[in-house]
Amino acid sequence: MAARAPHNSDTPGDSQSLVSAIHANVGDEGLLAEENLESGDVELIAAVLAGRPECFEPLIVRYQSRVFRLVRRYARRETDVEDLAQEVFIRAYHKLKTFRGTAPFEHWLMRLAVRVCYDYLRNHQRRRETSWADLGEVEQQWLERYAADPRTTEETDNGARELAQRLLSLLSPASRLVLTLQEIEERPVKEIAQITGWSVPLVKVRAFRARREMRKHLEKLARKNQL
Amino acid sequence: MNAKGLSEMLLRAARLDPPSDTVPYAFEKRMMTLLASPSRDLGASLGIAWLWRASLAGLLIMFCCGVWTLSVSKGPVSLALELEQVAYAACCEIGGDAW
Numbered sequence: 001m002a003a004r005a006p007h008n009s010d011t012p013g014d015s016q017s018l019v020s021a022i023h024a025n026v027g028d029e030g031l032l033a034e035e036n037l038e039s040g041d042v043e044l045i046a047a048v049l050a051g052r053p054e055c056f057e058p059l060i061v062r063y064q065s066r067v068f069r070l071v072r073r074y075a076r077r078e079t080d081v082e083d084l085a086q087e088v089f090i091r092a093y094h095k096l097k098t099f100r101g102t103a104p105f106e107h108w109l110m111r112l113a114v115r116v117c118y119d120y121l122r123n124h125q126r127r128r129e130t131s132w133a134d135l136g137e138v139e140q141q142w143l144e145r146y147a148a149d150p151r152t153t154e155e156t157d158n159g160a161r162e163l164a165q166r167l168l169s170l171l172s173p174a175s176r177l178v179l180t181l182q183e184i185e186e187r188p189v190k191e192i193a194q195i196t197g198w199s200v201p202l203v204k205v206r207a208f209r210a211r212r213e214m215r216k217h218l219e220k221l222a223r224k225n226q227l
Numbered sequence: 228m229n230a231k232g233l234s235e236m237l238l239r240a241a242r243l244d245p246p247s248d249t250v251p252y253a254f255e256k257r258m259m260t261l262l263a264s265p266s267r268d269l270g271a272s273l274g275i276a277w278l279w280r281a282s283l284a285g286l287l288i289m290f291c292c293g294v295w296t297l298s299v300s301k302g303p304v305s306l307a308l309e310l311e312q313v314a315y316a317a318c319c320e321i322g323g324d325a326w
Contacts, residue, residue: 053262060255065248072246082251089258150232160240167237183238211234218230 041105048096056096060089063106067113073180074117076165084120088113111195114177118196121173135225139163143225170217175210182207 040058047055064085071084092112099108135143142159145152154160168176181192182203189207193200 054259056262057255057259060258064250064254068250069246069248072248082254085254086258086261090262093262146233146236150229150236153236155236155240156243157240160237161244164237164241164244167234168241179238184241186242214234215230218233222230 042101045096045099045105048093053093056089056093059092059105063109064089066106067109070110070113071117073184074121074176076169080120084116087120088116091116114181114195115197118173118177121176125173135166136162139166140225143221147222147225167214167217171210171213174206175213178203178206179210179214 041062044055044059048059067085067088068081071081071088075081075084088109092109095112099105138157138159139162142153142157142163168179171179177196178192181187181195182189187195189200189203192198192203196203198206
């Protein structure tokens with residue numbers, strides 16, 4: 001069975017009008033120049049919407065590495081990573097008609113990917129497998145070194161990386177999302193608000209709570225390890 | 228232990244450790260096959276979406292009926308009388324003069 005296009009229009013005229021509509025939206029925005037759109041994205045999207053689903057494949061090829069990199073920030077198991085990346089492209093395909101061309105397709109796709117990852121974090125909140133109880137040897141050694149002398153401890157060590165990942169996985173979904181976007185990816189608050197759909201004050205409040213939550217977890221860790 | 232300093236250091240460690248962008252072999256081909264096949268999950272999710280819509284419409288109708296009933300009823304006394312009449316309606320019809 002052939003793939004159903006997310007739009008039921010299949011005449012060449014409609015495809016042309018979709019391209020013009022997307023181009024018109026880009027023009028109306030003013031702030032975003034047309035060059036910002038990756039060349040060919042608009043045409044490929046219009047073709048998919050016009051009933052040629054095979055034109056979605058070049059879009060997958062173009063953006064799959066960026067989607068995988070983003071998804072790996074939120075999921076560690078490769079099976080989960082692949083499932084999430086699949087979900088991103090499936091949602092993108094079915095929601096393609098909502099893409100208006102007012103921003104580059106990549107931004108639209110990355111926003112969608114972040115929302116898919118947030119849904120994943122919320123759904124897996126109760127099945128978190130990590131805790132401070134099963135600290136690995138590398139993490140334990142790094143932590144002891146840090147407790148002895150923080151100035152000589154390297155943050156590039158494997159222990160620090162492992163511990164950072166463990167700490168992030170212990171946070172609530174909203175805290176993890178906001179810290180990943182703000183502290184790790186270094187995105188401005190306004191952009192985080194656009195990506196998440198939260199208001200700017202809400203992003204600030206959640207970032208504040210996330211830092212507090214993180215410190216609380218670390219204090220618990222210090223008490224447990226008598227550091 | 229300084230929790231603030233440690234948290235900042237761990238965030239820096241996470242920042243210095245960018246995730247890999249490797250893509251599994253022929254991922255795009257599998258995606259296209261997946262998009263081409265009729266998805267049972269998608270059908271189920273669409274069905275659930277329609278059920279939600281139907282339930283919301285049902286609740287709205289129920290709410291409107293409730294508002295309408297309250298607006299036409301004259302008060303708790305008439306409501307009790309009406310309830311009594313409805314409850315005994317069958318008996319009155321069966322028994323006839325005996326009641």
